[in-house]
Amino acid sequence: MKVYPDSALVQLEFEKIKELLYEKCRTEYARSKATDLRIHTKKEFIERELKQAHEFRQLVQNAIYFPNDYVLNLQKELQLLTIEGALLSGEQLVDLRKLALSMEKIFRWFDQEKREAYAGLAEVISGTYYEKKIKADIEEVIDETGNVKDNASEELASIRMSLYRKRNELRRAFDRIVQKLNKQGYLADIEESFLNGRRVLAVFAEQKRSVKGILHGESDSRRTSFIEPEETIDLNNDIHELEHSERKEVYRILRELTRRLRQFAPLLSVYHAVVGEYDFIRAKAAFAIDINGEYPVVVDKALVHLVKACHPLLYLYNKRSGKPTIPVDLTLDEKARILVISGPNAGGKTVTMKTVGLLQMMVQAGLLVPVNPSSQFGIFKQLMIHIGDTQSLEFELSTYSSHLLSMKHFMETANGKTLFFIDELGSGSDPNLGGAFAEVIMEELARKHAIGIVTTHYLNLKVMANKTPGIINGAMAFDEKNLLPLYKLTVGKPGSSYTFAIAERIGLDKRLISKARTLVDENHFTLDKLLNRTEQDLQKVQEKEKELHRLMKENERLKKEMEHVLDKERHRQQVEILKQQNRITEDRLAYLKDMERKLRTMVIEWKKTEDKNKVVKEMAALLFKKDEQKTASKKQKQLESKYEEIGGDIQIGDKVKMKRNLQVGEVLELRGKKAVVKIGLLPMQIDMADLVKIKDKAET
Numbered sequence: 179m180k181v182y183p184d185s186a187l188v189q190l191e192f193e194k195i196k197e198l199l200y201e202k203c204r205t206e207y208a209r210s211k212a213t214d215l216r217i218h219t220k221k222e223f224i225e226r227e228l229k230q231a232h233e234f235r236q237l238v239q240n241a242i243y244f245p246n247d248y249v250l251n252l253q254k255e256l257q258l259l260t261i262e263g264a265l266l267s268g269e270q271l272v273d274l275r276k277l278a279l280s281m282e283k284i285f286r287w288f289d290q291e292k293r294e295a296y297a298g299l300a301e302v303i304s305g306t307y308y309e310k311k312i313k314a315d316i317e318e319v320i321d322e323t324g325n326v327k328d329n330a331s332e333e334l335a336s337i338r339m340s341l342y343r344k345r346n347e348l349r350r351a352f353d354r355i356v357q358k359l360n361k362q363g364y365l366a367d368i369e370e371s372f373l374n375g376r377r378v379l380a381v382f383a384e385q386k387r388s389v390k391g392i393l394h395g396e397s398d399s400r401r402t403s404f405i406e407p408e409e410t411i412d413l414n415n416d417i418h419e420l421e422h423s424e425r426k427e428v429y430r431i432l433r434e435l436t437r438r439l440r441q442f443a444p445l446l447s448v449y450h451a452v453v454g455e456y457d458f459i460r461a462k463a464a465f466a467i468d469i470n471g472e473y474p475v476v477v478d479k480a481l482v483h484l485v486k487a488c489h490p491l492l493y494l495y496n497k498r499s500g501k502p503t504i505p506v507d508l509t510l511d512e513k514a515r516i517l518v519i520s521g522p523n524a525g526g527k528t529v530t531m532k533t534v535g536l537l538q539m540m541v542q543a544g545l546l547v548p549v550n551p552s553s554q555f556g557i558f559k560q561l562m563i564h565i566g567d568t569q570s571l572e573f574e575l576s577t578y579s580s581h582l583l584s585m586k587h588f589m590e591t592a593n594g595k596t597l598f599f600i601d602e603l604g605s606g607s608d609p610n611l612g613g614a615f616a617e618v619i620m621e622e623l624a625r626k627h628a629i630g631i632v633t634t635h636y637l638n639l640k641v642m643a644n645k646t647p648g649i650i651n652g653a654m655a656f657d658e659k660n661l662l663p664l665y666k667l668t669v670g671k672p673g674s675s676y677t678f679a680i681a682e683r684i685g686l687d688k689r690l691i692s693k694a695r696t697l698v699d700e701n702h703f704t705l706d707k708l709l710n711r712t713e714q715d716l717q718k719v720q721e722k723e724k725e726l727h728r729l730m731k732e733n734e735r736l737k738k739e740m741e742h743v744l745d746k747e748r749h750r751q752q753v754e755i756l757k758q759q760n761r762i763t764e765d766r767l768a769y770l771k772d773m774e775r776k777l778r779t780m781v782i783e784w785k786k787t788e789d790k791n792k793v794v795k796e797m798a799a800l801l802f803k804k805d806e807q808k809t810a811s812k813k814q815k816q817l818e819s820k821y822e823e824i825g826g827d828i829q830i831g832d833k834v835k836m837k838r839n840l841q842v843g844e845v846l847e848l849r850g851k852k853a854v855v856k857i858g859l860l861p862m863q864i865d866m867a868d869l870v871k872i873k874d875k876a877e878t
Contacts, residue, residue: 205250208455233296248276250273252450268325272324275320277449285303472551484509490548506530508652844856
């Protein structure tokens with residue numbers, strides 16, 4: 179994206195965004211990308227960057243681990259690896275192993291399911307592969323602390339075994355000598371030490387001629403002499419030679435390993451870039467969480483559609499201060515290309531303008547922004563701003579001359595892919611003449627299909643915006659009663675500057691205010707007063723609208739509470755029905771137990787008595803109650819006279835008859851193998867097998 183002037187990134191505070199992003203980075207690669215953050219103009223690049231940041235933010239917010247803990251900077255080691263004959267130390271090789279291990283974890287993390295769920299993050303490694311030989315070659319030679327392993331070569335194993343034996347032999351010999359000389363009282367308190375890489379005795383200076391060996395030095399006080407005993411000179415020489423051979427063999431092994439790894443230098447550089455890229459994406463996700471950033475819709479055309487958009491730096495400041503940030507809603511498209519914002523000073527006009535410009539640059543740089551996800555951002559190839567006093571002492575230009583010079587550049591270079599911002603258009607000159615030039619400039623920018631925002635106090639520009647296609651008015655709300663800006667943008671109408679209202683509220687002499695009014699053109703004053711009154715009326719309407727929405731929400735809440743109460747009542751009724759059914763079942767069970775007891779008694783009596791007929795009659799009377807049989811028979815006849823059994827599948831709304839007690843009801847609900855049947859006023863849950871479908875005989 180081309181920007182004008184060069185200071186545009188600083189004026190719109192994009193440089194501060196880059197600094198905050200830089201602080202989130204851990205690797206030098208990511209910090210370099212944050213410092214040189216690019217503003218893309220191709221949709222596929224923008225979409226990819228936004229998608230990656232969005233996916234990583236989801237990982238962080240859902241506490242899903244991603245293996246990007248590796249943060250070392252290996253640029254120097256990777257460059258050294260490409261040089262023929264170079265050698266990497268054990269510590270440097272351990273760092274390369276960590277890089278390979280990190281890539282192994284990343285490739286393992288991206289299973290098939292995660293590659294589909296996080297396609298943007300998976301794209302980072304789509305052009306590379308994991309080479310396990312890198313880690314295997316290093317682990318074969320180097321341990322975790324960076325030392326060459328004993329088994330790295332047969333020669334090294336042999337040397338170290340010899341060293342181990344010689345050192346043990348030297349230790350035993352030294353222990354014997356120390357024990358002997360201690361008994362003779364020749365040794366100082368420290369007994370022994372190392373000097374010039376050799377093991378020596380700490381002998382009292384007056385006894386140094388009594389101990390045979392090589393004098394290596396004396397203490398600062400000259401009271402102690404350091405002597406290598408004659409008996410250990412050959413052993414020390416052997417150890418010294420073996421240590422030299424060890425260093426030589428370690429050097430050869432490291433050089434050979436470096437040579438073997440040189441073929442993987444390009445791949446390791448790719449690994450380094452991949453790890454750095456994931457760190458940069460992580461930094462973008464962390465920054466997005468701080469500013470409440472979202473993933474908006476990106477369209478490949480000139481468009482700005484903001485829903486609940488906030489200035490990210492203002493949002494961070496207010497969050498630290500515990501204050502709310504008032505969002506901005508606005509749309510600039512083919513029909514409404516230029517927004518003219520008016521209103522009192524310090525009302526938020528410039529902040530609104532900077533919010534749009536900064537968010538647009540952030541999106542095209544691949545950063546998530548504090549907006550509603552339904553917001554839409556077009557793609558612009560050119561961004562031009564003119565904010566504040568830009569007079570140039572170098573070229574001896576006044577404020578207005580510099581202003582016109584910038585406007586000249588705007589009009590000459592603007593096109594359909596240009597986003598521009600002009601603060602106080604036409605200011606710095608005679609209001610009438612400056613206002614006339616401002617109209618010409620706006621008409622030219624509209625003619626070239628550029629999209630942008632203009633702030634002004636000129637009434638002629640407010641009037642022009644209402645009658646010129648492609649140009650619309652906007653106003654920053656103001657609380658006239660308390661003389662406080664509300665920082666809220668209202669699109670579709672111009673705003674008043676509240677010049678006389680502010681003067682009256684602060685207690686300026688009414689005589690001076692009246693005199694000032696007489697000096698103002700009557701139509702001009704009337705229009706500003708009308709705008710003032712209209713804005714205040716609109717604020718009242720908006721307050722009533724908010725109250726109406728509040729009442730509607732309250733009504734909706736009460737409705738849900740009522741539905742909840744009704745559901746609880748239905749549940750209570752169902753529980754009562756089930757309790758009633760359970761009581762009936764308990765009564766039947768008690769009846770059957772009583773029947774069983776009576777029958778047992780009759781069986782015993784049958785065995786004892788000779789009058790068998792009497793017992794049979796008692797059993798018949800007990801088992802078959804004639805009255806009940808008569809009632810059931812009568813009820814069956816009544817039902818047959820009114821209804822006809824038709825059989826078939828039972829559906830909701832059908833009339834059914836209970837087979838057991840011959841009651842008729844209507845099916846209210848089907849629940850698997852059971853049906854809820856309304857019998858009279860009481861719904862009951864009955865097995866489908868106990869029901870038969872019927873219809874009135876009068877029905878055809």
